[in-house]
Amino acid sequence: MARVxxxxxGAAGLCSARHLLVEPSVAQVDVLEQGxxxxxxxxYTETVGYDDFGLPIHTSMYKSLRTNLPKEIMGFPDFPIPESDKSYLPAKDMLAFLQLYADKHGITQHIKFKHHVQLVIPKQGPSGELWDVTYKNLNNGVSETKEYDYIFVCNGHYNTPFIPNIPGLKKFQGDVLxxxxYRVPEVFTGKRVLVVGAGPSGMDIALEITSVTPRVVLSHHLKEQPKTVFPDNLVQKPDVVRLDGSTAVFQDGSQEEVDVVFLCTGYLYNFPFLHESCDVSVEDNCVEPLYKHLVNINHPSMCFIGVPYYVCAFSMFDLQVRYYVRSMNGTFKLPSSEEMTEHWEEEKKERAARGYTKRQAHMMGPDQERYYASLATEAQTKNLPSVITKIREESSIRFLHNLKNYRQDVYKIIDDDTYEIISNGTREILC
Structure with missing residues (x-):
């Protein structure tokens, strides 16, 4: 009987516990949560930097955040988000949903809150590999080490900021954030702000701060220029190539005087608790070696839930967990280490041939349906319905081209392939 x-x-850890707790081959499930x-x-917390225990604040949630995907594709396959008249929800509603999910499946009592994982290290047991996990109880400062058969790494990847190498950034005379x-727009009141990056957060926040700033410069390299009509005090520029004093110089040779450089440049995968003997490396944001972006090839009793991005996250977590649990209970057998390594190397080559950089190793987007199908087929489990990826693609396009109003759209799933959308009072059925 396995100890896990x-x-x-977070959502990935809760989903893991939900499936492990009903798995007959699992005897013990401990969920270790730093918060x-x-x-x-x-x-959401207004605190930034470090918490009362000297640990980095985990959340990147800002006060006004609403989901950038409709709730109809943000639930779990067996536990959708409750019906409401809105598709795009505030963060507090998503948090309440996760609490509902945890309570429904009896997960909460298995969570050790304020327990900071310090070290995960493999060791050889009498009948195979085991893991020693050392964690500190932040309530009393006491550390202890426990032995487990399996490790599910679910610490998320939106908590360690990626700081790009912009020449002159370290000597910039204004503020860098x-x-x-970021929590509220008022921190930028009266300042000229350079926003670097036009992902979901960059676009959202750039629009939000136009209400308090005289000028916002949104620097990005989107292949498709957004059709969103921004306020007059927001201008778009190509990539910033250097900072000279308080002057930003852009790829097209133009310049802007700015008071703040606001980096919306994404995050780094970070697993500070993994001992080097776990044989997992992160280089240029590529976590390897992972079979199917999930299984530690060198130590297959360790898995990583939630590494791929530009996905239908909660549904993907559920499929990844179902896949891995079925490998644990013998429904199917993982390939040999050699076969998994060959698969990973081939995938990297194939993605590189299609123009993906190493930094985009885990980016799915148009590849997500193929990824889901590969997991479901190998594990002989139910795949995710195509309707969720269709809605994701549709809402992503609307986000880009109608940033001000796309959250007023309302979606409804009709069946596994078909959905409807009500936008500006017009109902449209799509498949």
């Missing part, structure tokens, strides 16, 4: 350690009580409550990145530490 789940690191993190005082479940929810991971969906927990990463979106990880």
């Amino acid at each position: 350690c789940v690191i993190g009580a 005082a409550q479940l929810g991971g990145t969906w927990v 990463h979106s990880h530490d």
Whole structure:
């Protein structure tokens, strides 16, 4: 009977525990959570920097955040988000949903809150590999080490800021801030702000701060120029190539005087608790070697839930967990280490041939349906319905081209392939 350690009580950790708790081959499930409550990145706090225990603040949630995907594709396959008249929800509703999910499946009592994982290290047991996990109880400062058969790494990847190498950034005369530490727009009142990056957060926040700033410069390299009509005090520029004093110089040779450089440049995968003997490396944001972006090839009794991005996250977590649990209970057998390595190397070559960089190793987007199908087929489990990826693609396009109003759209799933959308009072059925 297996003893399993789940690191993190965000959506991925909760989903892992939900399936492990009903698995007959599992005897013990411990969920170790550094924070005082479940929810991971969906927990809002006004505190930035470090918490009372000297640990980095985990969440990157800002006060006004609403989901950038409709709730109809943000639930779990067996536990959808409750019906409401809105498709795009505030963060507090998503947090309440995760609490509902945890309570429904009896997960909460298995979570050790304020438990900081310090070290995960493999060792050889009498009948195979085992894991020693050392964690500190932040309430009393006491550390202890426990032995487990399996490790589920679910610590998320929206908590360690990626700081790009912009020449002159370190000598910039104004303020430099990463979106990880952004909470409210008032911090930018009266300042000329350079926003670097036009992902979901960059676009959202750039629009939000136009209400308090005289000028916002949105620097990005989107292949498709957004059709969103921005306020007059927002201008778009290509990539910033250097900072000279308080002057930003862009790829097209133009210049702007700015008071703040606001980095909406994404995050780094970070697993500080993994001992080097876990044989997992992160280089240029590529976590390897992972079979199917999930299984530690060198130590297959360790898995990583939630590494791929540009996905239907909660549904993908559920499929990944179902896949891995079925490998644990013998429904199917993982390939040999050699076969998994060959698969990973081939995938990297194939993605590189299609123009993906190493930094985009885990980006799915148009590849997500193929990824889901590969997991479901190998594990002989139910795949995710195509309707969720269709809605994701549709809403992503609307986000890009109608940033001000796309959250007023209302979606409804009709069947596994078909959905309807009500936009500006017009109902449209799509498949």
